[in-house]
Amino acid sequence: MKKIFAVLFAVFAFVAIASANNYSVDEAAVDAIFSEAVMEASASSMSMAETSVSSVGGDPQITNVIALVVDWVGLGGIGIHRLILGTKPINCLWYFLTIGGIFGVVPLVDGILLIVDLVKGQANWLDNPAFIMWI
Amino acid sequence: MAEKNSKRAIASGRLFVVSVLYCVLFCVPCAAQRWFTVEEQTKTATNGKMRVADKKLYYTRGSRLIVSFGNGPSTYYMLSNPFGGTDIYYPGKNELAVLDPGMFNTSDELLCIFADGQGSDLGLSREGYAFKSTFKDGDYTVRRYEPLKSGSMCAMVQLAMDSSYHPVSCFYYDKKGQVITKTYLSHYTELKGFHFPMRVTEISYFGEQRDSTVRLDIYSNLRIDEREDMHDFKVPSDAVVIDIKKGLKDFKGK
Numbered sequence: 001m002k003k004i005f006a007v008l009f010a011v012f013a014f015v016a017i018a019s020a021n022n023y024s025v026d027e028a029a030v031d032a033i034f035s036e037a038v039m040e041a042s043a044s045s046m047s048m049a050e051t052s053v054s055s056v057g058g059d060p061q062i063t064n065v066i067a068l069v070v071d072w073v074g075l076g077g078i079g080i081h082r083l084i085l086g087t088k089p090i091n092c093l094w095y096f097l098t099i100g101g102i103f104g105v106v107p108l109v110d111g112i113l114l115i116v117d118l119v120k121g122q123a124n125w126l127d128n129p130a131f132i133m134w135i
Numbered sequence: 136m137a138e139k140n141s142k143r144a145i146a147s148g149r150l151f152v153v154s155v156l157y158c159v160l161f162c163v164p165c166a167a168q169r170w171f172t173v174e175e176q177t178k179t180a181t182n183g184k185m186r187v188a189d190k191k192l193y194y195t196r197g198s199r200l201i202v203s204f205g206n207g208p209s210t211y212y213m214l215s216n217p218f219g220g221t222d223i224y225y226p227g228k229n230e231l232a233v234l235d236p237g238m239f240n241t242s243d244e245l246l247c248i249f250a251d252g253q254g255s256d257l258g259l260s261r262e263g264y265a266f267k268s269t270f271k272d273g274d275y276t277v278r279r280y281e282p283l284k285s286g287s288m289c290a291m292v293q294l295a296m297d298s299s300y301h302p303v304s305c306f307y308y309d310k311k312g313q314v315i316t317k318t319y320l321s322h323y324t325e326l327k328g329f330h331f332p333m334r335v336t337e338i339s340y341f342g343e344q345r346d347s348t349v350r351l352d353i354y355s356n357l358r359i360d361e362r363e364d365m366h367d368f369k370v371p372s373d374a375v376v377i378d379i380k381k382g383l384k385d386f387k388g389k
Contacts, residue, residue, distance in 0.1 A: 027334070034349075037183055
């Protein structure tokens, strides 16, 4: 909690310092923001805006198994298995609005692909932001 | 007649000498400042979380930009040219992914902008912005640019330069006059006549609640005209071309 307040304070202070009419930035304030932030991952990534829910983590194969079970027990129709694999929460809404993922076709194919992944020992569908992950 | 021919010969000779001098004085230096190398660390903070990425940039002026990400077996290269073609190559697996044209461009990279001589306006002219007005604000010279094409999210760009005419800040405004992105450039270094900011801070605002992402690029180990193997790197002809989506997924670090 203290860290959250410290980060928020640093951000607000930074915003106040870097006003629209100021042509330079307080570098100490910028460094403070990064010193207070929690390291997420040391990734070579150019995509900086995080809008997806990440997968549950841990062993990818276990994640696949859990997602497959959730899919086959009937919750695949509202995309719960996709949340487990990691995706945008709005995809669950698309599953629901298309009456169970285009009348159940999408969860069915999802399940088959998850089985294929388990057999091959792969995890190709983690953190996929698309509604239909296999397109 | 002989006198006329003699004058013509003298004029031709002078023209020849001037041409040679021009080539010596201007063309030879223009051949310099061709290979650029720099290391970059990018930190991004959003919602209290931070990401760090280390990369090395190898740029051949007017030609390719090669960005090396990671170390060891996880290393991969992004190769882009001025025309928008971008490939991602994984040397450990000898795999090549070809991204959609226009996805990345050398004009998006600050090193390329400065190396191509576009640093004075940070490449705004090349991006389709027209210079509109200028004014002095203390020691700063501020220039305003507007997009040539309508329909752009950005309605105005304000570029401020210090007394040495180095761009130190660049603010993008939307149609409502709200700031979209603020970029601050500092710690300018000069090497062989090339001026480059070694620290760049970018704040981007998004959403109704004006959330912000802070990005800090710190450059180091700038080298000019030191041609390295990576400048001439060529993807092996036997590289396996992989699916674009898989390549992009791996590129995004997921």
